[in-house]
Each structure stands twice: as structure tokens, then as C-alpha cells.
Amino acid sequence: MDEAYIYVKPGNFKKACLYFHKKLNSPVVMMFACDERAKNKCFRIYCVFMGIKYKKWVFVAMDTTENTPEFESIARDIYSAGLFEREIKEMFGILPEGNPDLRSLRLHDEVWPEGYYPLRKDFKAPVSSGAEKKEYVFNKVEGEGVFEVPVGPVHAGVIPPGHFRFSVAGEPIIHLETRLGWTHKGVEKIFEGKDVNSGVKLSECVAGDSAFSNSNAFCHAVEKICKIDVPERAMFLRAVFLELERMYNHLSGIGGMAIDVGFSFPAMYASVMKENLLCLNEKLTGSRYLKGVNIIGGLSADLTVWKKKTLLKRLEAMEKDFRELKDMLYSSVSFMDRLDGTGVLKKKTAEDLGVLGLAARSSGIEKDLRKDFPGIYTKIKFNAAKEHSGDAMARLNIRVSEFEESMNLIKQFVDKIGPGSISFQNKIEFRDSVGLGYIEAWRGPLLYWVKLNKYGIVERCKIIDPSFHNWEGLCYSVLGNIIPDFPVCNKSFDLSYSGNDL
Amino acid sequence: MIKMLKNRIIKGVVTRPVKTDPEIEKIGAELKDLIHKRFGRSFHIREVDTGSCNACESEIIAANNPIYDIQRFGVSFVASPRHADGLLVTGPVSKNMHIALKKTYEAMPEPKFVITCGECALDGGIFKDSYYVENGVKNILPVTAHIPGCPPNPAAIIKAILTFLRK
Numbered sequence A: 001m002d003e004a005y006i007y008v009k010p011g012n013f014k015k016a017c018l019y020f021h022k023k024l025n026s027p028v029v030m031m032f033a034c035d036e037r038a039k040n041k042c043f044r045i046y047c048v049f050m051g052i053k054y055k056k057w058v059f060v061a062m063d064t065t066e067n068t069p070e071f072e073s074i075a076r077d078i079y080s081a082g083l084f085e086r087e088i089k090e091m092f093g094i095l096p097e098g099n100p101d102l103r104s105l106r107l108h109d110e111v112w113p114e115g116y117y118p119l120r121k122d123f124k125a126p127v128s129s130g131a132e133k134k135e136y137v138f139n140k141v142e143g144e145g146v147f148e149v150p151v152g153p154v155h156a157g158v159i160p161p162g163h164f165r166f167s168v169a170g171e172p173i174i175h176l177e178t179r180l181g182w183t184h185k186g187v188e189k190i191f192e193g194k195d196v197n198s199g200v201k202l203s204e205c206v207a208g209d210s211a212f213s214n215s216n217a218f219c220h221a222v223e224k225i226c227k228i229d230v231p232e233r234a235m236f237l238r239a240v241f242l243e244l245e246r247m248y249n250h251l252s253g254i255g256g257m258a259i260d261v262g263f264s265f266p267a268m269y270a271s272v273m274k275e276n277l278l279c280l281n282e283k284l285t286g287s288r289y290l291k292g293v294n295i296i297g298g299l300s301a302d303l304t305v306w307k308k309k310t311l312l313k314r315l316e317a318m319e320k321d322f323r324e325l326k327d328m329l330y331s332s333v334s335f336m337d338r339l340d341g342t343g344v345l346k347k348k349t350a351e352d353l354g355v356l357g358l359a360a361r362s363s364g365i366e367k368d369l370r371k372d373f374p375g376i377y378t379k380i381k382f383n384a385a386k387e388h389s390g391d392a393m394a395r396l397n398i399r400v401s402e403f404e405e406s407m408n409l410i411k412q413f414v415d416k417i418g419p420g421s422i423s424f425q426n427k428i429e430f431r432d433s434v435g436l437g438y439i440e441a442w443r444g445p446l447l448y449w450v451k452l453n454k455y456g457i458v459e460r461c462k463i464i465d466p467s468f469h470n471w472e473g474l475c476y477s478v479l480g481n482i483i484p485d486f487p488v489c490n491k492s493f494d495l496s497y498s499g500n501d502l
Numbered sequence B: 001m002i003k004m005l006k007n008r009i010i011k012g013v014v015t016r017p018v019k020t021d022p023e024i025e026k027i028g029a030e031l032k033d034l035i036h037k038r039f040g041r042s043f044h045i046r047e048v049d050t051g052s053c054n055a056c057e058s059e060i061i062a063a064n065n066p067i068y069d070i071q072r073f074g075v076s077f078v079a080s081p082r083h084a085d086g087l088l089v090t091g092p093v094s095k096n097m098h099i100a101l102k103k104t105y106e107a108m109p110e111p112k113f114v115i116t117c118g119e120c121a122l123d124g125g126i127f128k129d130s131y132y133v134e135n136g137v138k139n140i141l142p143v144t145a146h147i148p149g150c151p152p153n154p155a156a157i158i159k160a161i162l163t164f165l166r167k
Helices: A010-023 A079-092 A187-191 A196-203 A208-225 A232-260 A264-285 A305-330 A333-339 A347-353 A358-362 A375-379 A392-416 A467-477 A483-493 B002-011 B023-039 B055-063 B095-106 B119-123 B154-166
Strands: A003-007 A030-035 A042-051 A056-065 A070-072 A095-097 A146-151 A163-169 A173-179 A433-440 A445-452 A458-464 B043-049 B075-077 B086-090 B113-117 B145-147
Touching: A010 A042, A010 A056, A010 A070, A030 A079, A030 A445, A030 A458, A042 A079, A042 A445, A056 A070, A079 A095, A079 A347, A079 A467, A163 A483, A173 A467, A187 A196, A187 A458, A196 A208, A196 A445, A196 A458, A208 A232, A208 A433, A208 A445, A208 B055, A232 A264, A232 A305, A232 A375, A232 A392, A232 A483, A264 A305, A264 B002, A264 B055, A305 A333, A305 A392, A305 B002, A333 A392, A333 A483, A347 A467, A358 A392, A392 A483, A467 A483, B023 B043, B023 B154, B043 B055, B043 B095, B055 B086, B055 B154, B086 B095, B086 B119, B113 B119, B113 B154, B145 B154
Parallel strands: A003 A056, A070 A095, B043 B075, B043 B086, B086 B113, B113 B145
Antiparallel strands: A030 A042, A042 A056, A146 A163, A163 A173, A433 A445, A445 A458
């Protein structure tokens, strides 16, 4: 197993976290609570670090009593824990003692009364009247000539809702605060009480543009808990579909960056390519967004010989189109000029914030689960993309090279697919246990921590989309830029609202 | 620039009078006529996401791409509710978006219509009865039409808008 659980006394929790933070050189990748009052009369808190060198996920865990639920905050020492602690506070009512910022993230003060904690097992939804509601307080920058520009939650384009509060002095942005949570639906609560098959379905609706990665990560967690051996053929096929998902999303990102600086032709070119890929997905699996493909223990859709041929043929055409697209973008001086040096996220900042995935690789942090926890990727040759400048240009370059690498990977995988079954054939034996499913989705590492009972019912499911880490990165990258450059910075990160808000 | 010109000539018109779906063109022609008659040449839509998973947005954007190109039929997506004839809503309506959705609707000039897109906008779909969703748009605004699917594909979106206009 690649998970290590270390149980410590509440007094040693902070010390242990600091130790692993330094030793493993890892930000807090996940931190969450679990309601164990029925069994152990306590809330259990987990803080997770990624030990790449040891190929282990380290879980530091502590128990806090049910009567005075609290723990010592680590946010002052490890910045990346801050948002997680706020989340634990609002969802469970467990106080992270010493955290300077305890404002709510998703349950907005304007519509949600105090004292209701949805992820507690004995939670009952509030009756609408009677409870006191408050207003959210933004961080304020004061000084002569500083003014605020509020944007959202409803934006001008066909995009999800989020609120951005810019503080501007003259033209440059000196502070940006994002307020998210607008698309909060209570997904983690809905997971509780579902059987694993409905869980797969629900996971596909967590973030629609990474439906396959989400269901893959959820299946991975369940498969680890139930000790299911996924057949090799299924593993290869999953990798193929995962790369296809990466490809269509990268195209949408590249096109989006072009359109955000007003460069329409290549944007349209990219959108046609994306449409072709979605149609290819439909042809291969019956779903444009690869929904309903993953099942526990394998897949429901197979690549027949004929489908394999179609896939390779389409990829070849795609390769040519992509070269053209690349040429168009890179030969336009004004386009390059808009991206070069725009929205720089420094490596040190990215490390402190715990930025992961695509955005981190653009800033020189060479982390990629496909390389660090390779799984099936050991069977083929994989080159992880890397950039150092951390600007929008770097994020474009990463997308371009990852797109090309994905095509390369798919060819290798298709070549390796042998005969065999595409799903686990025996009866699944459920166990009362926990497990972490992970996958390098196109935005970055996507993590599902699942707790099952012996009947195969989900008791707790914690989801971390890389967007949860990376929104903070966006806020820092735009500093010093002008507001008209914000759309392209935002698109260069291309973060999920739904995956963040859950 | 030369690259673009070259590509423009080589690719020609990609918009589908498509082999895969000849229906789109037929529907489209009919749609265009209707819009001409009823709305004086154009039907403007404002889109609001009230907590969808993004797949619906992705498909709505796809309906605007050169292959489906919904604009050629006179349907366009606008940036402000003040310019809109119709409101296209996705998502099960998260409590947080309740006020924003209402305000967007109120900002639209009369006559106005609400169209819902995707399973969860109808009644909450997979998120039904969660503590933080309002179980669909119909509990908040008067809904005139619904586009089924999770997510509906671009052709279905075009088709649904036509069916709505026929009424």
C-alpha cells in the first residue's frame, strides 16, 4: 500500500505536521475531518502530505473530543493548510485554534445561518427563518487613490460564477481576492449513504470537464479498499481515455487564451479541433465527456480493433492540425507579446501556496503523478513537461507540450493493449476501511479519500480538485498586471469552479 | 497572417451541412425563419450558471463553434441581461446563486423567457434534495422550456430552442 497513517496525540499534531512538511518537501495536499462520534466518540482530523521520494502518501491523524472540538492550527507555519482549516471549521464546526482567518468559504454568510455544520452525521438542514445571517467581509487595501473593482458572480461570458474583488492603484492590480463557493451543491454530503456504483455516477458530475478523471479517482479509491485487481487491459484503456480528456481540455485552454486576447481565428480553429475530439470520444465510448465509461474494477467500454484504427487515424489528422495551430499562435508577435511576462507566478510563491499540477509545472515545480506515482505509466516512455518562467506563456507552452506528449502516449498505450478482460470478474468483497484514490487529471492531481463500510456504502468522501490549491496561485500571479490582462491570466490557469466549490 | 490565409483556404467552410447530422441544417433553416418572424431577425440569450458541473457550459460553447455555429440562425449569446430575450439557466440552483439568478432575471426587458438546460436545472437531478440546492429553476422563476440531457449535446440545444420558438 502507498498510504501511511500516523496517529498522534493532539499535543503533537502540529509538530508532526511540520516534520513531514519539511522532510517530504510537500505542501499540505489534503486536510479534512471525519465524523467518528458514533464509533469512537470523536472527530478525526487528517493532514496529508505527498512523499514522492518514498512513494508514499503520509496521513497525520489526530482525534479531537466531541464536546470541545478543536485542534491547534498549523496555518501560520504551513500556509497551504489555511484554506483547509477554514473548510473544516465551516463544515464540522471544529475550531482550528490560532488560525487568523476563519471566514466561510462555501456556505455564504448571507444565506446560511451560523451553527449548522453539514458534514456532521447528525446534521439537519436549517429552517429558513429565525437564524442570524451576516455579511462577508473582504480584505481591504486602504490608501490614497486605491479603489476596488468588484466583478461577478455572474460574468459576461458563458462561464461559471465566481466573485473577484480587485484593489487597484492607477492601472496595476495591487490585491485580488476571490470569493468562490457559488456553485456549492453539497456533493460530499450527497456521497454519504450512496453505494459505490451510484458513487461513480455522482463523481462524474463533480466537474464536468474532467468527468473521466473524477470517476477514475473514485474507482481507484474503492478498488484499493476492496483489494480489486484491475486487469491490465482496463488499466491501459483508462490511460488512453485519460489522455483523450487531457487533450480536449488543453485545446479548449489554448483556444481560450487566444480568444481572451482577441485572436479569434486560432481560437475557432482550436474549437473545431476540440469538437472533433469530443465526437471521437462519442464514437469510441458513446459519451462526449466519457461519462459512464468507468465502473468499479474496470471499464464498460472496450476498444475494438476497428475503434483502435479509427482512433489512430484521427490522431494522425489531429497531429497535422495541431502543428498548424501552433504555427499560427507562435508566429503572431502581438499574441506572444500579450502572454510573455503576463501573470508571473514565482516558484517560491507557488511552493508556499501549495500550487499543484499544470500551474506548478509552469513555475518550475516538477511534480506529476504520472511520473511520481506512475502505476501503468511505468510500462511506457513518458516525458513530463516543464517550464520555469511561470507566466501565461509558460502555461501555454506546458499545454502545447502536454498535448503532443498525450498523442505520443496514446499511441504507445494502444500499441501495448493486449487481449484480456476489461473489468474485474469476481464478486467484489467490501471491507470496512479507507483508501485514497488519485490521478493526474489535466489540471493536476485529483484526490478522492473514501471511507466505506462493510456493505459497500460510502461513509465519507473527501474530494480535492487541484483548483482548490491553485485559485490562490491565480490571486498572486495577477499582482502588478492590469485588469484587462486578467481574463488571459485566468484562462491560463483554467481552474474549475464546480470542482472547487463541490 | 499567411498561415491563417492558407488555413482559411485549405479548410474552407467547416460548418456542418453535416454528413453525421443533416438534421441540424434543416432545423436551423426553420429556426432562422421563426426568429425572423417572431423576434425581428435575432434571438438573444443570456446564460447563467447556477451551480452546474460545467459540462452544460461546454456544450453551449460548442453550439457556438464553427461546426454548429448557432449564430447563423440568428441566435446569439450576449454579455448582459439587458440585451437578452431569453435566459438560459444551467445547474440545480445553489442557495448562493438564488439572489444572483433573480437579479439577472429582473434586469431583463419584457417580454422574457426562461429556458433550463440539463437534468439538474429541471429538478436538481443528481443533486436533488441536497441541503444547499433549490431543486431546480422552476421553484424560483417561471420556466417556459427545458433542454433535456446530461449534458445535452449541441444539436439537442439547437433543436430544443427551435421547439420552444414553435410554441
